[in-house]
Amino acid sequence: MSAFLLRCVLPLLLLAGCSGWQSALDPRADAAQELHGLFWLFTITCGIVWAVVMLVLAGALLRRPAAARPEEERGRAERRSGRVVGGAVAATVLVIAGLTLASFFATRGISADHPEALVVRLRGFQWWWEVTYDDPSPNWVFITANELHLPLGRPVRLELAAADVIHSFWVPNLAGKQDMIPGRDNVLAFTPTQAGTYRAQCAEFCGLQHAHMALQVVVETPEEFGRWRATQVAAAAAPESAEEVAGRAVLEGKACAACHTVRGTAAAGTLGPDLTHVGGRRNIAAGMLPTTRGAMAAWIADPQTIKPGNNMPMVPLSADELQAVSAYLVRLR
């Protein structure tokens, strides 16, 4: 009895994949909606086809052998099976044609071009994301990392590129996958229809830390988005306490400045994520740790234990320097 109950209950756990912040079965944008509809159409249709085929197979296996039937029935049976086969072929052609048309219209729907789209350039690095917001006036063009903010209801056009190897951008709730190939420009376009925070991740094996290359997509109202954008364009917040001032000195004087940018300080490196507003992001290290002072200090102290093989070296800092720089960075909202 308990084994039977277990067999009934366990499949229900699979339904946990149907919702959440990284689920293709919980569409929150028009592109994902199209794909979602397509997914169920294919699943149901193919499920019915499978069931029918199984029934026919069962019938064929359980039927009386042909030799046991009388002569006159065989001829009638032959003609009947001929009609059935013909009908099945016709049905197959219709089903496949129908599914092809459905797929064609869905794909056309998700690649439509909108002239008023917000253009964001995503560049994949091993193993983090560089996000550049484009704008007609160049001093509104800013760079952030590992987090994407989008205004609700406005079409967005993501221009995808890669810096080193092939990556793939996938935010299941909002759109399908699109590869990021070095030397080639790919585009992913969609319009988010529901506010919320969603998780995207790299969908093409790109090295040691491919599994830990996540990105947060935050869909918010246009007013909130405008406020966020204005904050991002501004230079880094000035340090207030003495510890933060010391932290900035560590950032500029040690190896941090050689790889990272904090606009408003002397740090202008472009090898690692832009840290101008790192304190305002929800995660650091491409979705691995929350943005708290402790996690920041842990990451700076030993990035290779948290994310082995990534390109951030273990910079030797004294305890005071580590305290100071983590205090400073967390304050950069």
Place this chain on the structure above:
Amino acid sequence: MRLAALPAVVGHSITPVAAAVVDRELGQPWGFRVTGWAVAALLAMALPGNVGAAEVPPAEKELTPASVGQLRLAFTFRTHHPGPATQAPLADGKTLFLLTPFPHTLYALDLATPDATVRWRYTPEADGTARGRSCCGEGQGGMSLEGGRLYVNTLDGRTLALDAANGAPAWEVRTADPSSGESLASAPLPAGGKLLLGNAGDRFGVRGWIAALDAGTGRRLWRLHSTGEDAEVGIGAGFRPLYPGDDRADRGVASWPPSAWQQGGGGVSGPILWDAGSGLVFHGTGHPAPLVPDQRQGDNRWTSGLFARELETGRARWFDPLNSHDLYGLGATASSLLLDRDWRGAPRRLLVHPDANGHVYVLDRGTGEILSAEPFVPVNATAGVDLATGALRRDESKAVRRGRMTRDICPASPGAVTGASAFLPETGLLYIPSRRLCMDMEARNANYIRGTGFTGANLRLRPADGEGQGALVGWDLEAGRPAWTVPERFPLSGGVLATGGLVVYGTLDGVLKALDARSGAVLWQFQAASGILSRPVAFRGPDGHAQLAVLAGSGDGPEAEIDRRDASAEDGMGNVLRDLPRSPDPGVTLYMFRLP
């Protein structure tokens, strides 16, 4: 032989040579031969040797196409300095001043003595860091002479004033900081009691500036930048924007991504010109940093363009963006010429600027309006200049994108012309030492670390076509096209001297040539022991004889430690200079020629 007959004989003996050379070089038929003969005949008649009377001694000869064949090497002065000599010697009647490359030594040679003894020498303090800041035959400081004083810019960022008579230092100020990559690449300009100079260092992401010092004391009067807010650039009430968009406020910030202008480049590394009549100073700004355009979206004001500023305050009058959002690291620091000539019928005050992008720009120097822009070398990255907007018509297939390799971009960085051009009113020709090169550019990621290169692109240069990697172009200014072209095996880097119907220049493999200014025929040449990167000078010595001097030294010896097996060495020139013959004597040497 009677003296009177001598010039005629000389004239007759030169002309067949000239005519034969003309025929071979240009393939022109009898028309040129007639012209050559006619010129020679006219010269023969004009030469004072025809005067028969004996009371007045014959005046010494001028350097002309007829007499250039008689130039003799008077002496050489070896400094044994291994660097590239870009500063031409300065002649002051009795004294010749020489500035060696970094680490500098200044020599004052006494021209009155037959082998030019050293009257004094001066070695300023040298900060060794600067040695790693200058590349590929770029200028290493410079000097100018005015009012009995020598004003010197050193590569490591010092400006000094010395008494020209005895080398006693008058003052010395530090104007550039080599630890950030800044250096001084050209001579300071004395103008109206002030001394103007600008910095170099675009490849290191240094913010460019031009400054004026008081020539008497060295105190800084003003310094204005090439990027940043209007107040720091000198854009104010007197500024007259030429094109739409430049009238908005703080373009030096708004046409860059946030904070990118702070490492924006735009160094004033080329020559500065002064027009005493209008009180305006003209200069070009260098290319923006980094070389990768994707990391600096926008027009990148005020880099890669020409400025006109008021001498007194430095405030800008106009700005011409010649290479807006410079994709190829060209800049606009090539030398210009101020000419007062008729242009299309009306007399105008012109500024003629053969630019690195391969076009000869003719501007009205009062307003900055572009009157003409025609290409003088093979160009494929752009299809001409739109005179209404001043913008280049770019070819999209030659766009540069991060992560891509773009091939065969013509002209190549650092530009179609790097040396100083010259103009002769009697021929109406502009003589341009051009470089006919194309390049492959692979744009990667540019990372900024203070004191290191901020470029982000790998370059590989190659010849534009089969007709020589360089050429001396005799450009017909009015017609807007070349009258003649003399192809050269290597790109021309040194400046051109135009005087007395002759065009004199030196090549990278050490050949000093004199051409006839009208026809382009090679009349005389001399093989120096090292490549020539500086401009020859002609003057009359204390004994009245015409003299020609050139400072040879291309810095290409073993001391430079360049390995051309790497095609991207020396900013991509390694690929083009593999056949450059090794200099027998790579040290900086002065060659002095004299007409007997």
Place this chain on the structure above:
Amino acid sequence: MRVIPAALLLPLILAGCKREARETRLDPPVAEALGGVRVMANGISGQPPMVNAAQGEPYRNNAYQLAQGKRLYEWFNCQGCHADGGGASGPALMNGWWRYGPDAVSIFVTLRDGRPNGMPSFRDRLTTEQMWQLTGYLQNLGATVAATAAPSRNDAMQTRPAENRAPAMGALPVSPDR
């Protein structure tokens, strides 16, 4: 009976599966020991840290370390002054002539402390491990003898013979002394 030789063969084959255990995190004591270079008074050459030899000279013999060195060469702007080994405002690194000597300690000290003629100090820009990775790469680049390990080739612009072809091999230019 034929099963037994096959069974004996299988473990032998599996033993060949030992792949390189790449150490992504250098133990901090080892990292600090790597910085323990004792330099001679003139700044040229000296005693390398013993831990290098103890680890089997990984920065010379391991392709991963060389590839990291090559990545750092581009990332830290070496190409701005030294091009791809051919030199520009800085001297060439692939011509086999080393101003301060060819041994690893001299190159490491050059990177760490800088040199008088314009080479900046990378002490506060690179970690010790990164400096050793670069040192190994530079020795590979400037080697006149073919090495056993090499980094991967350039993606796009191939400007010189690849590192595994010992680009410094061949006719050496004349010594600056002559």
